[in-house]
Amino acid sequence: MRQQIRAWLVFGIFALGVSSLVYGIAKENHKKEEPSPVNLLHADKLYFDVRINPLAQFLVGNVQFEHDGAYMYCDSALFYKQTNSFDAFGHVRMVQGDTLSLTGETLFYDGDEQVRRARVRDNVVLKHRNSTLYTDSLDYDRIEGKGYFFDGGRLVDEENQLTSVWGEYMPSTREAVFNYNVLLQNPRPPHPVKTTLITDTLHYNTRTGVAIVYGPSNIDNAENHIYTERGIYDTKNKEAFLLNRSILQNGYRALEGDSIYWNEQERVGKAFGDAYYKDTLNKNIFLGNYVLYNDSTGYAEAADSALLIDYSQKDTLYAHADSFFLYTYNINTDSVYRDMRAYHRVRVYRKDIQAVCDSLVYHGKDSCGIMYKDPIVWQEGQQLLGEEIRAWHNDSTIDSAYVMRQALSVERLDDKNYNQIASNEIRTYFKDGEIHLMVADRNVYVNFFPFDDDSLMIGMNHVESSEMKMWMKNRKVSRIWMPQATGTMYPVMQVPADVLYLENFAWFDYVRPAYPEDVFNWRPKQQGTELKPIVRNKAPRQTLEEIKEGKKK
Numbered sequence: 285m286r287q288q289i290r291a292w293l294v295f296g297i298f299a300l301g302v303s304s305l306v307y308g309i310a311k312e313n314h315k316k317e318e319p320s321p322v323n324l325l326h327a328d329k330l331y332f333d334v335r336i337n338p339l340a341q342f343l344v345g346n347v348q349f350e351h352d353g354a355y356m357y358c359d360s361a362l363f364y365k366q367t368n369s370f371d372a373f374g375h376v377r378m379v380q381g382d383t384l385s386l387t388g389e390t391l392f393y394d395g396d397e398q399v400r401r402a403r404v405r406d407n408v409v410l411k412h413r414n415s416t417l418y419t420d421s422l423d424y425d426r427i428e429g430k431g432y433f434f435d436g437g438r439l440v441d442e443e444n445q446l447t448s449v450w451g452e453y454m455p456s457t458r459e460a461v462f463n464y465n466v467l468l469q470n471p472r473p474p475h476p477v478k479t480t481l482i483t484d485t486l487h488y489n490t491r492t493g494v495a496i497v498y499g500p501s502n503i504d505n506a507e508n509h510i511y512t513e514r515g516i517y518d519t520k521n522k523e524a525f526l527l528n529r530s531i532l533q534n535g536y537r538a539l540e541g542d543s544i545y546w547n548e549q550e551r552v553g554k555a556f557g558d559a560y561y562k563d564t565l566n567k568n569i570f571l572g573n574y575v576l577y578n579d580s581t582g583y584a585e586a587a588d589s590a591l592l593i594d595y596s597q598k599d600t601l602y603a604h605a606d607s608f609f610l611y612t613y614n615i616n617t618d619s620v621y622r623d624m625r626a627y628h629r630v631r632v633y634r635k636d637i638q639a640v641c642d643s644l645v646y647h648g649k650d651s652c653g654i655m656y657k658d659p660i661v662w663q664e665g666q667q668l669l670g671e672e673i674r675a676w677h678n679d680s681t682i683d684s685a686y687v688m689r690q691a692l693s694v695e696r697l698d699d700k701n702y703n704q705i706a707s708n709e710i711r712t713y714f715k716d717g718e719i720h721l722m723v724a725d726r727n728v729y730v731n732f733f734p735f736d737d738d739s740l741m742i743g744m745n746h747v748e749s750s751e752m753k754m755w756m757k758n759r760k761v762s763r764i765w766m767p768q769a770t771g772t773m774y775p776v777m778q779v780p781a782d783v784l785y786l787e788n789f790a791w792f793d794y795v796r797p798a799y800p801e802d803v804f805n806w807r808p809k810q811q812g813t814e815l816k817p818i819v820r821n822k823a824p825r826q827t828l829e830e831i832k833e834g835k836k837k
Contacts, residue, residue, distance in 0.1 A: 322368050322395040323350045327361075340364055347372065351395050354380045354426070356402075358391065368395040378402060378424075384455050385411045386424060386431070400426040408433075412455040415441040415490040430454040441490045444519055445472035448486070458491045468495060470519045479505040479548075481517060493520040505548055509533040512544075522548035534579050536565040541575065551579035561586065566622070567596035570608060582612025582622065591803070592626070597681070601634040604803035605644070613649075621648040629806045630655075633797040636717065637682070638662045640795055641673075651677040658815055661685070662796050664759075665696040666719065668710070669792070671815060685712045690815050692788055693722065697733060701741070703761075704731040705752070706786045722754045729786050730771075732761070744779045747771035 328345025336342075340362040349356040349363075349370065359374030372391035379385050389406035402424040410417040410424075410431055419437035424430070432452035439446045439453065439460055449464035468481035468488070483501035488494070495517045503510040503517060503524065510533075515526035524546040526532075532539040532546055532553050541555030555561070559575035561584060562568075573588035586592070587607040594601040605626035614620045624646040632639040642657035652674060655661070659673040670687035677683055687693070691710040695703040708726035712719050724730075730747040749769035755762050774783070790813050797803050 320352050320395070320397070322363075322365075322370065322393070324348075324363060325350050325355075337362060339366065349393070351393075352400075352426070354378055356391065356393065369393055376404060378404075383413050386422070388422070402426070410453065412453070413458075413490075415439060415453075415458070417453055428454075429456045439488075439490075440472055441493075443470055443472065443493050444488075445469045446486070446488060458489055460488045460490065462486045462488065468519070479503065479519070479522075492518075494518050507535050508546075508548070510544075510546065515544075524548070536563060537577065537579070538562045538564075539575065539577055553577050553579070559586070567594065569593040569595075570610075572608075582610075582615045582620075584608075584610040589804070592624075597634075599635040600800075601632065602800040602803050603630065603632045603644075605630045623647050623649075631797050631803040631806065633800050633803050636663065638797045640797070651683075653677070658809065660792055660795065662793075663719070667694040667696075667791065667793075668692070668712070669790070669815075670710070681717050682714050684714060687711075690788065691724070692786075692790070693724075694789065694791055696791065696793075697741075700784075701733055701744075702731070702785070702789070702791065703733060704786045704789055705729070705754075706788055707752075718759060719756050722756070724752045724754075726750060728752045728766075731784070731786055732764075734761075741776050743773055743775045744784070745771055745773050746783055 324341075324343070325348040327343035327347045329343070331342050333342055343361040343363055345359070347358045347361045349361075355378070356372065357375070357377045357379075358372035361370050361372040363370040370393055372393065374389065375387075376389060376391040377385065377387045378391065386402070386404055386408070388404035388408040390404070392403040394401050404422045404424065406420055408419045408422045410422060417431065417433070417437060417439045419433040419435070421435045422431050422433050422437075425432075430452050432450070434450050436449055437447065437451050439451070439462075446460070446462055446466065446468045448462035448466040451460060451462040453460045463485050466481075466483045466486045468486065469477045470479040470481075471477065481495060481497070481501065481503045483497045483499060485498040487496040497512065497515055497517065499513060501512050501515070503512070510524060510526065510530065512526040512530035513528040515524060515528075515530060517524045524544070526544040526546070527542070529540065529542060530544045532544055539553045539555050539559070539561050541559035542557030543555070545554040546552070553576070555575045557573055559572055561570040561575045561577055570584060570586040570590070570592055572586035572590035575584070575586045577584045585608060590605055590608050592601075592603040592608055594603075603626060606628040607626070609625045609627075611623045611625075612620065613622070626644040628642060630639075630641050630644045639655065639659065639661045641655040641659035644653060644655050646653040655673040655675075658669075660667065660669045661673060661675075668685065668687050668691075670691040671689035673685060673687050675682055675685040687710040689708060691707050693705040693710055693712075697703065705722070705724050705728070707724040707728040709724075711723045711725075713721040728749045728751060730745065730749070730752060732745045732747070734742045734745065736742055747766070747769045748771060749766040751767055753765040755764075774780070792809060792813075795807050795809060
């Protein structure tokens with residue numbers, strides 16, 4: 285898409301350069317031609333009056349001139365044959381071919397081969413094919429084949445109306461250039477205007493309907509607002525190609541980037557290079573070198589150094605992944621909800637919680653986040669990991685978490701000692717953002733260090749059970765329940781080295797994101813510490829031949 289935008293701009297610049305070259309050559313060729321006289325074709329009355337002007341022929345009634353294929357009409361005129369020029373008055377009209385006509389109240393025409401310019405004043409109307417230019421002062425240069433105004437003008441074609449203080453129009457290429465207080469309206473009045481473009485410099489082609497803007501520019505359409513300082517707007521196809529850190533705003537959403545593509549009909553925006561998408565309603569931001577948003581479906585994606593910033597909660601959350609995808613369901617209804625998916629090398633940081641995994645899916649309908657492939661979650665000195673972790677939220681705070689298969693909970697006490705729980709699965713329940721209850725189920729192994737009333741470590745309990753429930757208060761264990769268990773209590777200084785850590789114990793603090801920018805620094809687990817794949821038995825599946833054979837029996 286960036287190449288497409290550059291191609292448009294290069295094409296525009298190339299076209300302008302070729303036009304200048306062609307007209308430069310044409311001008312040189314005109315210089316080499318023999319001077320062509322302005323021909324007086326008709327006048328109802330011709331006379332001289334040396335007292336008024338000894339050099340002029342006075343022409344009155346149905347005056348008609350011809351010069352190099354252009355025909356000029358007026359009510360009266362002063363004809364200066366020696367200088368190949370004339371001044372025309374009343375119902376002035378100049379016609380060139382069958383596509384160009386120029387009318388006004390007065391016309392000053394200089395037919396000199398070096399000049400060949402018509403100056404038309406008062407109620408000037410220039411018509412060319414399906415375009416009409418209205419102004420009070422227009423100079424038409426027949427050598428370069430363009431007309432320009434300098435005291436306000438209005439150009440109208442089939443689709444648009446453009447106004448500005450100064451401008452020029454070139455019929456041969458149908459190119460127009462407007463400067464100072466430029467306003468483009470689409471569709472043109474008297475139709476209800478849907479799009480307005482305000483800028484200081486605009487290049488416009490009446491055939492293609494493409495506008496190129498330079499300098500601070502604003503484009504408004506319904507809920508959409510675009511700010512750009514350089515770009516292309518296709519008024520027919522309703523597409524915009526924008527450069528120079530342009531901004532697209534749509535209600536509570538904003539898209540910004542080094543370059544932007546916007547399709548107004550499909551309501552799709554794409555930003556490239558340090559791209560930025562902000563949703564002030566849902567209070568989140570997507571960053572990346574590529575960001576896409578579809579306003580009609582509520583779909584968004586970000587890639588290439590992608591970053592999600594969520595500031596909907598008390599503390600801001602930062603998440604990085606190779607790519608993010610956002611889906612909106614039941615859009616424009618009361619039952620709207622959104623799903624977010626992050627793929628590969630996901631790292632999350634918030635002041636109170638951090639996480640890493642390979643992939644993450646968040647379902648907005650039930651406020652559930654699912655982490656896949658080697659997920660780890662930290663909350664201060666607490667670490668949870670397993671094959672899959674699911675977390676439910678309530679009012680933007682975590683409500684419960686479910687660690688599935690090879691579940692491990694670790695609480696760091698000091699550099700050597702850790703409370704550890706390993707089981708098939710672990711469920712944790714939170715209260716005010718802190719763990720309130722932890723339930724471990726099936727093949728439960730526990731290493732737990734109790735403390736006395738003086739906060740002195742008593743020893744270490746090593747316990748095995750089928751189930752365990754642990755209640756916590758103020759981040760300390762208040763009660764433990766097990767249906768039946770076997771275990772040993774070891775004094776602090778007599779804990780065997782092979783019992784101190786459970787078989788699948790691991791403390792991955794070196795993987796943990798330490799600050800917001802650290803989410804970009806992927807650090808894998810050390811070799812050998814990854815979760816071991818478990819081969820699970822599957823129910824035997826009968827073949828079609830076995831089923832047929834069984835029926836025969």
